[in-house]
Amino acid sequence: MTVAFRIPEIETERLRLRLPKASDLDAHIAFRASERSKGVGGPYDAPSSFHHLEGIIGQWQLRGYGRWMVADKDTDAPLGVVGIYHPMDWPEAEIGWSLYEAGEGRGIAAEAARATRDYAYRTLGWDRIVSLIMPDNDRSIRLAERLGCTNEKPFVHPVFGTLDIWVHPAPEALQ
Numbered sequence: 001m002t003v004a005f006r007i008p009e010i011e012t013e014r015l016r017l018r019l020p021k022a023s024d025l026d027a028h029i030a031f032r033a034s035e036r037s038k039g040v041g042g043p044y045d046a047p048s049s050f051h052h053l054e055g056i057i058g059q060w061q062l063r064g065y066g067r068w069m070v071a072d073k074d075t076d077a078p079l080g081v082v083g084i085y086h087p088m089d090w091p092e093a094e095i096g097w098s099l100y101e102a103g104e105g106r107g108i109a110a111e112a113a114r115a116t117r118d119y120a121y122r123t124l125g126w127d128r129i130v131s132l133i134m135p136d137n138d139r140s141i142r143l144a145e146r147l148g149c150t151n152e153k154p155f156v157h158p159v160f161g162t163l164d165i166w167v168h169p170a171p172e173a174l175q
Helices: 024-031 035-040 046-063 106-122 138-146
Strands: 015-016 067-072 080-084 094-099 130-133 152-159 161-167
Touching: 015 046, 015 106, 024 046, 024 080, 035 094, 046 067, 067 106, 067 161, 080 106, 094 106, 094 161, 106 138, 130 138, 138 161
Parallel strands: 094 130
Antiparallel strands: 015 067, 067 080, 080 094, 130 161, 152 161
16 A cells, blocks of 8 residues: 655755655665764664655654755756754754765755745744754754854753754744
């Protein structure tokens, strides 16, 4: 039996933000097994990465919003995971981004994060969203700064340790 699961898709100039699918699994496992995943607490093993992808899909059902697989609009190749992340032990919903090697250095994370922020503000009607970033994750800090975020305060997580809360500009500031 096949079960259909739909989430909203967003298209940008170069990207499609869509539901993860089975063909994305190898790229997701490879990213999470690499040293590049240190900024999100990695590296991780393959079973953990499979469960992580399941959780990405499941948050949509539980909260009504979540993260997308970021895919190349022309080829559908997976480039990373970006969207709204909100586990129970987080202080508030955040825009999170994890780019696979194929998506690095091309402005993909910024393009997908802006689309996510627009979705949070225009579709969900929110007036605040943040990004939680490890203090030594220089690449994510630079991206947050390019997105116009400001570092508000630290948050101490029992597993990930200290994370800085970067506040995205409010909707009225983006107009």
